[in-house]
Amino acid sequence: MRGPRAAVRRPSRVRARGAAIAAFVVLAAMVPAVAVAAGPRQAAVELPYVCTLPSGQRPVTVRVSAAFPDRVAAGEPIRPADVTTAVEFPAEAVADLAASGAAGVQAETRLTVAVAQNDARAQATWRGTAQPVVLPPSGPLTLTATGDVPTVTGQSAGELTLSAAHLAVDITPSAADGATGAPTAFTAECSLAANAPDSGLLAGVMVGADPSGSGSPSASASPSASASASPGGQGGDPADRQGERAPKVTGDTPGGTGDRPDAPPCKYDAGYPARPQSLNAYITGYSNVKKLKGAALIPLTCTLIEQGPPEFIPYPDWSGGTIKQHSTGDLYNGGRKASQPITATFLTFGFTPTTATMVLEQTGPVTIDSLGATNFVFTSTDTWVRVPLVLKVTSLTVNGTPLAVGPNCRTGKPLASPEPDPANHPGDHLVLYGRGEQVTGEPATGYLLTSGGPLTGEVSIPAFTGCGAGGENIDRLLTASVSGSGNYLKQIQGQTCFVSAETPNPDECTTDLQPLKIPVPER
Structure with missing residues (x-):
């Protein structure tokens, strides 16, 4: 005021x-970081989801791939590399889009990733952008999204796991030639299907020195002991319940700055x-x-x-x-x-x-x-x-x-x-x-x-x-x-x-006029 x-x-x-x-x-510290661990290993997981579309709920196949390091020291950031989220919509969903007057679509994905280490929990959001595609005349449609994702830092020794959770796909249809007006954009809200393997586990990375002194185990899509992350609405804090420090989640913001x-x-x-x-x-x-x-x-x-x-x-x-x-x-x-x-x-x-x-x-x-x-x-x-x-x-x-x-x-x-x-x-x-x-x-x-x-x-x-x-x-x-x-x-x-200031305040705004300050929720 x-x-x-x-x-x-x-x-x-x-x-x-x-x-x-x-x-x-x-989600702990809010500073940019770069993963420096050597020896990345590729993890690729195929997961069944159920997505709510304008025409109703449809089964969807989601394939997530990313490269992770073998092992990192406690406090050393992990940045998943070469992250790809491919969402395959069934033929029925493609037919629904075509019936709405769409000739093609472009999409952005937001995959919630639950991070767990021992009894500590955190969440990260993996965002991706898919190239515009033309609807196929028949059969399924696959939208492949890529983008940088936040780093994750384990605060103590022990396996750190990353598991896929809620997925949102923002879909913007393009109109067919000669059509009057473009079909309405919508968001497909998707949840893991009941038969999803390992509760959506993507990978596990060991944090801390190898006690055997031998080689480091690789990042795995099926680690021997994993803890499923609790969603952010159970009435409990996402930080630890038994003295564990929650993993840090840090990363770049779309559009502009590494300072938040x-x-x-x-x-x-x-x-x-x-x-x-x-x-x-x-x-x-x-x-x-x-x-x-x-x-x-x-x-x-x-x-x-x-x-x-x-x-x-x-x-x-x-x-x-x-x-x-x-x-x-x-x-x-x-x-x-x-x-x-x-x-x-x-x-x-x-x-x-x-x-x-x-x-x-x-x-x-x-x-x-x-x-x-x-x-x-x-x-x-x-x-x-x-x-x-x-x-x-x-x-x-x-x-x-x-x-x-x-x-x-x-x-x-x-x-x-x-x-x-x-x-x-x-x-x-x-x-x-x-x-x-x-x-x-x-x-x-x-x-x-x-x-x-x-x-x-x-x-x-x-x-x-x-x-x-x-x-x-x-x-x-x-x-x-x-x-x-x-x-x-x-x-x-x-x-x-x-945003309309003649010279926007760098303490308040990013270079592309987005809010610099990110609030933290309080109870």
Whole structure:
């Protein structure tokens, strides 16, 4: 928020310090690294997946290959090399694409890789881009994606394993010649099939000196002892439970910088051009699901914000005044107003392990209303963020068995929070609240629009509708398992990048005008 003498838009170093958030680090150190271990060995794994497409769920074959070192020292980074993710869609899926008017497709992949060492856990995202391809007249379609991936560093001796987990494939169809308008882009959300071998194990790398003094064992697609990684939504921390230090995951961000961890793109483009007061920032956090006694990690998601003009209203004696500001924004995920996919595992009804992949879809504008009071030395600011969101379930696995949810499984109404001003803000929507305080010239504490910080709220999850396939309706199952009130939500917004500045601040923005600061989720 900005206003006369309130110093809310602080000098760059002050804002950067004000954006720092004390929190536990889920994926540890955030610095670039290069693997230096010698003797890489190739691992190639073929895995069965089930993907949710606009026409329904389809079986898909995923082939992942990468080169890994034989053995590394504790604290020595491992960078998988020559990483390829090939996704083979069946003939039925190709026919569905052709029927929609597509002549070809281009795709990007996001493979969640669970990293495990002893009792410690972490997650990495392997991103890849596939070259555009023409749809074949018949038969399957294979999309082969390549790209750099984050490094992984084991913090102690013992085997470090990497296992494939959730896969998202962003598909952009191209129209056939003469067609009016291109078919709609979509994301295929994919989960490992129940018959996947070794729980999706890709490779194991030994960390630490070889106690026998003999040659090092090679990276293997089937190590003798492996631990399956827990998804990021079981209500437990991804760091260790018995004193183990979690493996570090570090890497380059698409588009621009080696000074921050892996993050999805967050950049204005031709379809969403920047304006004079445009900001962008990342958000992340945790959302409790009260009925399931657990929490789901909300992955890093981009937000695009347009600041409104601040209004300063002085006190009668000019000893200070109030500052109001109304801003708007949108979630941004590859052109869609939606979050990154959220994958979480809970014990349904207290005993059945259930893994769901979900997306929060925006159904109306994000509004950000700030009200500050200042005496020109001390400023306090209250901020309310409001956004209508529906929760869409894209895949579901119950006790290891995929359960078809269909393409339209979602809450029947938007998520709803208690609204402090219902007369001016009617309807169902999520409400998040944050308070920031600042002494002029000092770092801010709490939440401010430009520097970010924590926002909290409580949300009710409505009943589900449109869930099921093949004549089976599972609306009541999901409603009974998940829907209800009293679900606590804590969101962390990172430092914004003021993209329209004549000279963008290098402490806030990458060279290609993406947010430099990556927030860490807090409970």
